Amino acid sequence: MDRIIFIVCDGLADRPIKELQGKTPLEGAKKTNLDSLAQRGIVGLVHTIDRGVRPGSDVAHLALFGYNPKVYYTGRGIFEAIGIGMDLRPGDIALRGNFATIDKKHKIIDRRAGRIDNTEELVAALNKINKIEGIKCLFKKGTGHRVGVILRGSGLSAKVSDVDPHIVGRNVSLSKPLEKDKKSAFTATIINQLTQKTHEILSAHKFNTKRIKSNLKPANILLTRGASKAMHILSFKERYDLKALCIAGAGLYKGIARALGMDIIEVAGATGKPDSDISKKIQKAIQMLPKYDFIFIHIKGADSLAEDGDFLGKKKFIEKIDAALKPLTRLEDTLIVLTADHTTSSTLRLHTADPVPVLISGYDIHTDDVLSFTEHDAYKGRLGHLRGLDLMPTILDYLGRAPLYGA
Template structure:
């Protein structure tokens, strides 16, 4: 049996007046997901443990079968794993966004968590400049993709300064940054770096982008995960445009499949992801295909964009994989990691809808459409890290 976990990041939502009280998933055209749901079973799963933030780091870790309450150390460390950074156990790793703020003070507002979706090409000179001017034995900048970068604070994981809470920038779009500015002050070396580096971006750099500040957040010690193959008995791989998913895969000794042209946005290399998944399944057992587009549209509050992102997920990811594996012993699990409601422009910890389809399903749901409403009438998996073992047991591969 081959296993495909197809993840449309942030796909779940709430009903919207603009869509006649439907969610974007209900409004989207999804014949492939609908067919899989009708012939399989549907349900909901709580991917975010109580008391933990509803981020993609927590939720995707759970979907890979690892309990975030035991393994999660922060978002930065996961992305550091993706880059293969050599880190000491007491290093503190920050995710470091390039952002746009109205002003970097308690009176400021977060205008754009992505600095206008800055391209990697535009971001690289800025990161090189930041490291050249402000890198030191204490702090090092490490470039990533687009607006997503890393900052390592050497030897600081055990300090009191490590525990400050900085709000994820995508949670505070058009909102005050006062609380986080106060938090930065509780880590004086970091606060000084943020102010100096941001001033350089805004005033002195040869910078024609919208990036006018750095925003370190999501800090923690280096990530250590058990082997995915040893934990679940499956040779697995991950496919994604974002370092977060790549880091989870690499930390769990999974294959990380690089696909040229993937962007994490609505316009990405869908066909390349499909080819990579099918190539891997010719010799592997499990592939985790992650699509970022619906989440980015949700953060932007763009209804049409989110509906189209779901349309493309169904038409360009689910459909081709379903057709290529027709008649083969293949299990499909289709879901999202968390909700990104248009009304909030950020994540929410509500249970996510999922469908499970495999050859020989003896009690198909018979639902006509796959969406939040139909899934809510199905089975319930109360803990996200138990979903994968539940799938394996359902399909006859459980312990």
């Protein structure tokens, strides 16, 4: 056994729901294949960061991949920028940008400019800014209203506050240094000048005059947030000697995978949404197995449905995942690992820190007595409680690839 398929079902775990007779969506779902994988292996509960720490998807994935977020996480911006194909260099500051609509008094009318899309022209106009006080400013279109922003040059810091106040009706904020050093102060002035320039350029752009004529909200400013500094990260190949592939729909996960040096393959129908074609992703993984040691599959839908409070939809989606997993129950020489990055409570409609079930399944590994892959039963498994950072070492051990300590 020398290959791994590593599946993260985003927000898979949940809490007991009254309308499901006190079951979670996972517990209520028909899930023959998940149970069969659990029966062929061992299960446990993962605290992706630590007990009681509510994880974002970004830090949770870093931890599951064995990269301590306390070392490697400097903000979401870098992974989103990498995810949309921007080339980051160590020292770059990456920010998440939104095209937004403000009024004449700089009050925010719409943080997404009417969920604008087709913003190629606007992004091209922003790229003409080129430099501010010697700092290179780079922009790339993300999905919908999103824009990746990179600041490149010497003397930059990520310790600056957001321009985006995150609340409609508020005024655009000034970026402020969050530490007392020169670099943070300098970076904040760059960002504030940049924000002003985007407002000037975008307000005057004919694309927006057309929108106003069509009674659409103009994208007349770029609101940035989540400044983060790019650092050197050892790749999966350098760190684990594993040739890794990522199969994901949503940009963030591709970004994390790319930052860790995984190859990325696009699968038609992998949308990162509940309509995603999961079967195609699994089949593609099996097809690519001979070429890779580690295949990461990200499945997003359960998280989004729970954030919408749609626990019935989540249950159905889990059944769709289960059906797609069938071919994996017959693989002989591949370790199957399946878990979630965090719990998403359909009643609270947010990520919670409740530990998530994990299964490690393969033909020559230990077994335990757990027959069903659920939040309820996972604590009875052989793996016990583990932290996200413990997972990769455990997997590498099963492959006989863990490094020897001592002699």
